[in-house]
Amino acid sequence: MARTRVLRHAGFVTALTVVFLPAIREAALPLTWRVTVPGTAGLAGTVRPLYMEGFVQADEQSPVVHCASAVSLDDGNLLAAWYGGSREGATDVAIYAARYDARTSSWGESWPCADAGETGRDLGRCVRKLGNAVLCKDARGRVWLFYVSISMGGWSGSAINARVSNDGGRSWSTPRRLVTSPFLNKGTLVRGAPFLYADGSIGLPVYHELFGKYGGLIRIGHDGSLIAASRLSWDRVLLQPAIVALDGERLIAFLRNSGEPTRCILRCLSADGGRTWSEPEGMPLPNPDAAVAAIRTTAGALLLAFNNMEIDRDDLSLAISSDDGATWRVVHAFEQGIAEEEGETRGFSYPFIVRSDDGIYHLLYTWHRKRIKHVIFNEAWLQGRG
Amino acid sequence: MSGNCVIQPYGFAGIYMLLAAGTVYALRIWRFAPWTRIAAMAICGAVLLIPVRGMPLYAYPYGLLGELSVTTSLLLAGVVLAALTGRGFITSRDRAFLFVPVCVLGTILYATGMSILPAGIYEAGFRPLWILALLLAWVLSGWMAGQPMAAGCVLAVVAAYSLRLLESDNLWDYLLDPILVMWSWGWGMTMLVRRMMNRT
Known part of the structure; x- marks a missing residue:
């Protein structure tokens, strides 16, 4: 009897050790939160100011396009992705991609790289529609596409999927579902530009729309697994963080404000690589409940593309800060003022800035929800703006 | 971009367990014979694999609920x-x-x-x-x-x-x-x- 009891206890302790020890060992592994700050080596020195405007796709392929993102490829070209379809939230919305040839300064034909049907079949579940997409290049040169899918309901029913390309976006892996929310994995979306950590993992800014809006940051390992997450705020009105590394440890996040007018852009800071964040504080720049984009220049200043209005998205401007976001100066208006047209969604929104390896800035944004506009400028042009 | 729907084993198992547990529990309360409960379990599995608009039926609740804990x-x-x-x-x-x-x-x-x-x-x-x-x-x-x-x-x-x-x-x-x-x-x-x- 006593022997049986001893054996039972021994079996239990063995099971406990076998099960818990690997999990504890893995959870106790140290995780560094050091961020890779994009270098400036190899960039051309003083060159002539450059400023060019154009559109990503040659013609209007989808009645509605929105939410462009881009990444600089190893071959010096650019890859852009956005969603397009008959309308926002329609079941025919697909994620499209196109390549920009830096030598000829022109965009190639766009191609669909994800649709709802294919995503659903690959994930083995019903997916009714797709939404926001962002691109990222990892430390190994692979391109990642993170995009939103919805099985039921509106944006608050979103979940994030990830696909990887080893050939600059020509072909993609099957999607992997990222689990980011305790509510049946619903309510998480992407918008802001991802960045890299020193260990090669990807920092992906996300936001939640179920039971209140708030920003977050998730870290994705080489194999696509989620290795850490943090939350930017406890408010219910701040979303779509645009995160920029000030140095290896300090990050600044700019947040869209969906609170009551009058609204301003909010920012919060992290001193530990995004593990914890300060309380959001208002900035002296307005926000009409619209996404913003930010990037650090090669000279160390911060650039912010934003709608310089409190209500509408008729103005898209560029502001610069030389003191890590403490003060801002509006240096340029890319778009200003549009005529209202009955029954049409107009305006300039969802900016996304990326710097290619040759130091040129590429700004993409939604142009009247009909096209994706592409603006190119360089450091010399910026300096000329005072 | 076409192909067959991938069956996610754990996803299918979760939805199947949910349906089967509810069904056999109800049959037990209504005092159906044990063999009817076994038959009901088999039917539940078959029903969830019926293709509806190109996907097995289980894929719809699975899309909503995701994986069960x-x-x-x-x-x-x-x-x-x-x-x-x-x-x-x-x-x-x-x-x-x-x-x-x-x-x-x-x-x-x-x-x-x-x-x-x-x-x-x-x-x-x-x-x-x-x-x-x-x-x-x-x-x-x-x-x-x-x-x-x-x-x-x-x-x-x-x-x-x-x-x-x-x-x-x-x-x-x-x-x-x-x-x-x-x-x-x-x-x-x-x-x-x-x-x-x-x-x-």
Whole structure:
């Protein structure tokens, strides 16, 4: 009897050790939160100011396009992705991609790289529609596409999927579902530009729309697994963080404000690589409940593309800060003022800035929800703006 | 961009367990013969694989619910086995031992998820050292209280997490899901009402 009891206890302790020890060992592994700050080596020195405007796709392929993102490829070209379809939230919305040839300064034909049907079949579940997409290049040169899918309901029913390309976006892996929310994995979306950590993992800014809006940051390992997450705020009105590394440890996040007018852009800071964040504080720049984009220049200043209005998205401007976001100066208006047209969604929104390896800035944004506009400028042009 | 729908084994199993547990439990209450319950289970599996608009039927609830937690799956398996064999594998004490912490932890987890409480509880599930310590204490207390089934359930949760059997990399998703937390709330309410009625 006593022997049986001893054996039972021994079996239990063995099971406990076998099960818990690997999990504890893995959870106790140290995780560094050091961020890779994009270098400036190899960039051309003083060159002539450059400023060019154009559109990503040659013609209007989808009645509605929105939410462009881009990444600089190893071959010096650019890859852009956005969603397009008959309308926002329609079941025919697909994620499209196109390549920009830096030598000829022109965009190639766009191609669909994800649709709802294919995503659903690959994930083995019903997916009714797709939404926001962002691109990222990892430390190994692979391109990642993170995009939103919805099985039921509106944006608050979103979940994030990830696909990887080893050939600059020509072909993609099957999607992997990222689990980011305790509510049946619903309510998480992407918008802001991802960045890299020193260990090669990807920092992906996300936001939640179920039971209140708030920003977050998730870290994705080489194999696509989620290795850490943090939350930017406890408010219910701040979303779509645009995160920029000030140095290896300090990050600044700019947040869209969906609170009551009058609204301003909010920012919060992290001193530990995004593990914890300060309380959001208002900035002296307005926000009409619209996404913003930010990037650090090669000279160390911060650039912010934003709608310089409190209500509408008729103005898209560029502001610069030389003191890590403490003060801002509006240096340029890319778009200003549009005529209202009955029954049409107009305006300039969802900016996304990326710097290619040759130091040129590429700004993409939604142009009247009909096209994706592409603006190119360089450091010399910026300096000329005072 | 075309092809066949990929069947996700754990996703299918979760939806199947949910449907099968509900069906066989109802048949047991209505006193149907045991063989009808076995037949019903087979029918449930077949129904969920019927293609509807290019996808098996299970893919629709799976799209909505995602993967069920390991705890929910084990409890549903307990319901199915009890309905088939007439023997309760998970006792009411086991259930209480599981449901009380699930109710408390689930409420805290979802309150923080809704920004009601300012704490990153879900985020901690990606580096779950303190949650593992909590589960270790839970398993030990279950074993010492003579609840090997309940302790085994929690052990299975941690084992499944270590093996990453689900899509999630977050320990909370192995332990809890909204269905389980609602189930535990329902159980808690029933216990409360029963106790109040016994008093009167």
